[in-house]
Amino acid sequence: xxxxxxxxxxxxxxxxxxxxxxxxxxxxxxxxxxxxxxxxxxxxxxxxxxxxxxxxxxxxxxxxxxxxxxxxxxxxxxxxxxxxxxxxxxxxxxxxxxxxxxxxxxxxxxxxxxxxxxxxxxxxxxxxxxxxxxxxxxxxxxxxxxxxxxxxxxxxxxxxxxxxxxxxxxxxxxxxxxxxxxxxxxxxxxxxxxxxxxxxxxxxxxxxxxxxxxxxxxxxxxxxxxxxxxxxxxxxxxxxxxxxxxxxx
Amino acid sequence: xxxxxxxxxxxxxxxxxxxxxxxxxxxxxxxxxxxxxxxxxxxxxxxxxxxxxxxxxxxxxxxxxxxxxxxxxxxxxxxxxxxxxxxxxxxxxxxxxxxxxxxxxxxxxxxxxxxxxxxxxxxxxxxxxxxxxxxxxxxxxxxxxxxxxxxxxxxxxxxxxxxxxxxxxxxxxxxxxxxxxxxxxxxxxxxxxxxxxxxxxxxxxxxxxxxxxxxxxxxxxxxxxxxxxxxxxxxxxxxxxxxxxxxxxxxxxxxxxxxxxxxxxxxxxxxxxxxxxxxxxxxxxxxxxxxxxxxxxxxxxxxxxxxxxxxxxxxxxxxxxxxxxxxxxxxxxxxxxxxxxxxxxxxxxxxxxxxxxxxxxxxxxxxxxxxxxxxxxxxxxxxxxxxxxxxxxxxxxxxxxxxxxxxxxxxxxxxxxxxxxxxxxxxxxxxxxxxxxxxxxxxxxxxxxxxxxxxxxxxxxxxxxxxxxxxxxxxxxxxxxxxxxxxxxxxxxxxxxxxxxxxxxxxxxxxxxxxxxxxxxxxxxxxxxxxxxxxxxxxxxxxxxxxxxxxxxxxxxxxxxxxxxxxxxxxxxxxxxxxxxxxxxxxxxxxxxxxxxxxxxxxxxxxxxxxxxxxxxxxxxxxxxxxxxxxxxxxxxxxxxxxxxxxxxxxxxxxxxxxxxxxxx
Numbered sequence: 001x002x003x004x005x006x007x008x009x010x011x012x013x014x015x016x017x018x019x020x021x022x023x024x025x026x027x028x029x030x031x032x033x034x035x036x037x038x039x040x041x042x043x044x045x046x047x048x049x050x051x052x053x054x055x056x057x058x059x060x061x062x063x064x065x066x067x068x069x070x071x072x073x074x075x076x077x078x079x080x081x082x083x084x085x086x087x088x089x090x091x092x093x094x095x096x097x098x099x100x101x102x103x104x105x106x107x108x109x110x111x112x113x114x115x116x117x118x119x120x121x122x123x124x125x126x127x128x129x130x131x132x133x134x135x136x137x138x139x140x141x142x143x144x145x146x147x148x149x150x151x152x153x154x155x156x157x158x159x160x161x162x163x164x165x166x167x168x169x170x171x172x173x174x175x176x177x178x179x180x181x182x183x184x185x186x187x188x189x190x191x192x193x194x195x196x197x198x199x200x201x202x203x204x205x206x207x208x209x210x211x212x213x214x215x216x217x218x219x220x221x222x223x224x225x226x227x228x229x230x231x232x233x234x235x236x237x238x239x240x241x242x243x244x245x246x247x248x249x
Numbered sequence: 250x251x252x253x254x255x256x257x258x259x260x261x262x263x264x265x266x267x268x269x270x271x272x273x274x275x276x277x278x279x280x281x282x283x284x285x286x287x288x289x290x291x292x293x294x295x296x297x298x299x300x301x302x303x304x305x306x307x308x309x310x311x312x313x314x315x316x317x318x319x320x321x322x323x324x325x326x327x328x329x330x331x332x333x334x335x336x337x338x339x340x341x342x343x344x345x346x347x348x349x350x351x352x353x354x355x356x357x358x359x360x361x362x363x364x365x366x367x368x369x370x371x372x373x374x375x376x377x378x379x380x381x382x383x384x385x386x387x388x389x390x391x392x393x394x395x396x397x398x399x400x401x402x403x404x405x406x407x408x409x410x411x412x413x414x415x416x417x418x419x420x421x422x423x424x425x426x427x428x429x430x431x432x433x434x435x436x437x438x439x440x441x442x443x444x445x446x447x448x449x450x451x452x453x454x455x456x457x458x459x460x461x462x463x464x465x466x467x468x469x470x471x472x473x474x475x476x477x478x479x480x481x482x483x484x485x486x487x488x489x490x491x492x493x494x495x496x497x498x499x500x501x502x503x504x505x506x507x508x509x510x511x512x513x514x515x516x517x518x519x520x521x522x523x524x525x526x527x528x529x530x531x532x533x534x535x536x537x538x539x540x541x542x543x544x545x546x547x548x549x550x551x552x553x554x555x556x557x558x559x560x561x562x563x564x565x566x567x568x569x570x571x572x573x574x575x576x577x578x579x580x581x582x583x584x585x586x587x588x589x590x591x592x593x594x595x596x597x598x599x600x601x602x603x604x605x606x607x608x609x610x611x612x613x614x615x616x617x618x619x620x621x622x623x624x625x626x627x628x629x630x631x632x633x634x635x636x637x638x639x640x641x642x643x644x645x646x647x648x649x650x651x652x653x654x655x656x657x658x659x660x661x662x663x664x665x666x667x668x669x670x671x672x673x674x675x676x677x678x679x680x681x682x683x684x685x686x687x688x689x690x691x692x693x694x695x696x697x698x699x700x701x702x703x704x705x706x707x708x709x710x711x712x713x714x715x716x717x718x719x720x721x722x723x724x725x726x727x728x729x730x731x732x733x734x735x736x737x738x739x740x741x742x743x744x745x746x747x748x749x750x751x752x753x754x755x756x757x758x759x760x761x762x763x764x765x766x767x768x769x770x771x772x773x774x775x776x777x778x779x780x781x782x783x784x785x786x787x788x789x790x791x792x793x794x795x796x797x798x799x800x801x802x803x804x805x806x807x808x809x810x811x812x813x814x815x816x817x818x819x820x821x822x823x824x825x826x827x828x829x830x831x832x833x834x835x836x837x838x839x840x841x842x843x844x845x846x847x848x849x850x851x852x853x854x855x856x857x858x859x860x861x862x863x864x865x866x867x868x869x870x871x872x873x874x875x876x877x878x879x880x881x882x883x884x885x886x887x888x889x890x891x892x893x894x895x896x897x898x899x900x901x902x903x904x905x906x907x908x909x910x911x912x913x914x
Contacts, residue, residue: 012825012826028522032526039524041774042774045774045829046773046774046818048818048820049820051820053827053828056488057318057489058318058487059527060323060527061656061659062323062412063313063318063320063322063487064315064317064322065313065314080655081659085659087659087660110458111825116314117314118314118435120315121316121435124419124420124423125423125424126427128423130379131424132374132421134295134298134374136367136370138370138373138377139373139377141332142334142390145389146384146388147388151382151383151388152381154379154381158406158413158416159409162318185379185381189379189381191378191379
């Protein structure tokens with residue numbers, strides 16, 4: 001198929017940036033979206049032009065590196081998929097496709113479609129862990145039975161890939177879904193209890209410091225999340241945060 | 250002469266004795282010692298976190314935007330540990346034995362035993378960190394079975410075990426970053442290691458965002474930079490996975506061991522066209538319940554290929570469940586190398602089932618029926634209909650493998666609950682890597698290699714769910730002890746200055762190479778050369794190898810490398826974010842490594858594990874080892890040209906296991 005791509009080009013964080021138009025032809029419906037971008041970049045290099053910078057790595061939907069805002073949707077039209085899992089069969093011949101980077105104050109553009117998401121790492125550093133050192137003397141893994149339902153729910157929260165689609169989608173550029181996923185995972189497990197209140201306070205404080213917006217319960221994040229992280233996590237985080245605040249921890 | 254430094258004493262006591270006798274560094278002195286860790290996958294993150302917890306100053310480097318994205322994240326099926334929770338006869342010895350046998354008797358006994366020994370601790374550690382492993386209704390940890398073994402010792406978190414373990418190690422790393430004990434350098438690529446007076450004393454790194462070339466000094470350097478499967482261009486590795494860190498270390502004196510030992514994974518989604526950029530693995534755990542087959546009759550295979558016959562319409566007696574037929578004892582759970590070769594054999598014989606003729610079926614129909622019947626019994630349904638059974642069974646399969654089935658559906662546009670999946674082997678893992686001694690130190694003092702980047706534990710074939718085990722064993726439980734032994738000599742050294750001429754020379758070389766790429770008057774994109782290299786490697790150094798093919802490949806790679814340096818075009822500048830430039834450096838190194846892999850494959854005149862030389866096979870087509878002449882590790886020393894690399898042999902001594910023809914029949 002033949003397509004027209006409108007791609008955001010920006011030389012660096014200080015550059016104003018602009019949309020540019022690129023025609024691409026002979027695209028197979030079996031290609032992934034990123035393979036289509038490879039074809040375009042190959043052509044740009046051959047023509048002596050600057051290829052489009054975009055983040056990608058595993059190309060199987062788990063590393064969380066790819067991050068394109070396609071036709072106004074994070075990771076494009078599919079549900080439950082990342083950009084790298086989006087296939088060209090989702091488009092038809094003659095389509096015009098708009099491709100932009102994640103847009104959020106806390107995610108400055110590095111180049112073109114590549115943004116800096118290290119704010120997410122700093123939120124995790126603020127408390128997204130259990131304080132346990134490496135040791136050959138931890139208790140046997142089966143000493144504390146964990147109800148299957150709790151383990152499963154903790155797992156579901158823990159499947160977040162940290163891609164940032166929730167932030168990109170949110171009209172407030174809120175990171176609540178991301179932060180609450182980690183808070184929930186550890187709040188649901190016995191190992192996470194000792195630091196539960198301190199954790200939620202520290203992570204929320206860091207989240208605010210990074211310049212993410214507030215949550216107004218629109219729910220767009222849950223819809224666009226490639227891993228289907230549930231809004232329930234945000235409710236759980238809010239409850240834990242309130243508890244921690246009231247206790248003055 | 251290479252010295253493996255395996256401690257004396259009985260196998261089961263070596264590690265304990267070694268830990269008791271190695272030197273320690275006291276807490277105050279640890280604070281004045283710096284360690285660099287390159288790579289933040291399971292081995293790198295766990296090593297960086299553990300060393301920082303102990304008090305060392307750690308610098309961690311990754312080329313991704315976040316340490317959480319290292320390719321360990323994509324490991325699906327699980328992690329082995331000799332816990333014997335299932336009471337099925339598992340033990341440290343049995344895990345050790347299975348791993349040595351699975352590796353076709355080409356790994357080092359003492360290392361593998363230690364791996365098995367610490368495996369149980371890994372699970373304890375991860376659970377303590379909050380890793381949400383799968384559990385049964387009693388709240389205890391669940392296990393599944395993997396290829397090459399007859400026990401269930403694999404712990405898992407759906408089909409995302411690597412993700413959950415890496416996020417656990419990443420959280421431990423994050424905790425140390427918040428304390429200032431680890432300084433993180435994300436979007437940085439290691440460009441070279443720096444050797445001062447015979448010891449590794451730092452690295453040259455490049456900030457991929459600003460392009461700045463930086464010098465970093467340290468008392469020891471750990472490379473946990475992963476494997477080199479991307480030399481084949483198409484593999485299950487991430488696009489950025491590369492050999493450069495290991496290759497640079499090789500050029501600075503570290504030996505490269507068994508480079509040709511590559512794992513071709515049997516269950517991947519087949520290649521669909523020339524545009525393809527990577528291949529996707531379908532977890533080995535699917536072989537727990539799935540059955541692999543091709544049609545018995547060639548005309549049926551032909552009809553399936555042409556879309557005239559649906560696989561579900563082929564009668565049971567017309568199906569060839571070739572793994573169950575050839576290997577009745579292990580059936581669909583034979584090791585990966587055996588399963589891959591068997592698929593190739595059937596497809597080469599004309600029984601392939603997709604347009605290209607390179608695919609076999611992985612069928613869940615009987616598992617769905619089996620689970621459905623059990624579920625119907627549990628619910629007390631009397632005389633359930635076939636469709637009721639199917640619906641119940643589908644639910645069970647969905648719960649166990651849902652994300653894998655979804656992934657297949659997404660890529661192949663086909664519903665695996667209704668029709669068998671099509672799969673074919675693909676490059677997945679590299680058993681070869683930097684040669685290390687028992688302490689995981691390379692031939693360069695102070696330079697260590699961990700995880701997939703070293704060669705040590707998997708011999709000529711890795712068993713499923715053992716890569717995660719090895720990465721975390723190296724990082725959590727081996728390096729923290731062994732690095733200290735070496736660093737005990739450095740308590741008076743003081744900070745490593747980066748003004749030494751060795752740093753200057755290394756930096757200059759890096760900068761010159763970058764400038765060469767940018768100023769080269771070429772016209773061909775980097776990927777073009779990478780694809781060509783991949784084809785040469787896959788055709789001649791893939792699932793089956795022979796002397797003529799390997800010789801031809803060496804000549805072809807040398808010609809391609811020459812063309813690359815003349816014709817490659819790298820756009821942009823060195824002072825901005827420039828992924829094409831990063832790729833060019835990686836492909837340049839792959840073009841040298843590929844040649845060494847072929848040299849190694851040519852020199853090893855036997856078949857073992859993933860290394861199958863067509864000249865050496867039994868009458869039944871199984872790999873034929875030559876224990877008399879080849880029970881050694883091939884450790885190659887760089888001399889200026891991959892074809893001129895000098896071979897050093899580390900003889901493998903088996904004191905606790907009898908070398909046998911591997912049989913899964």
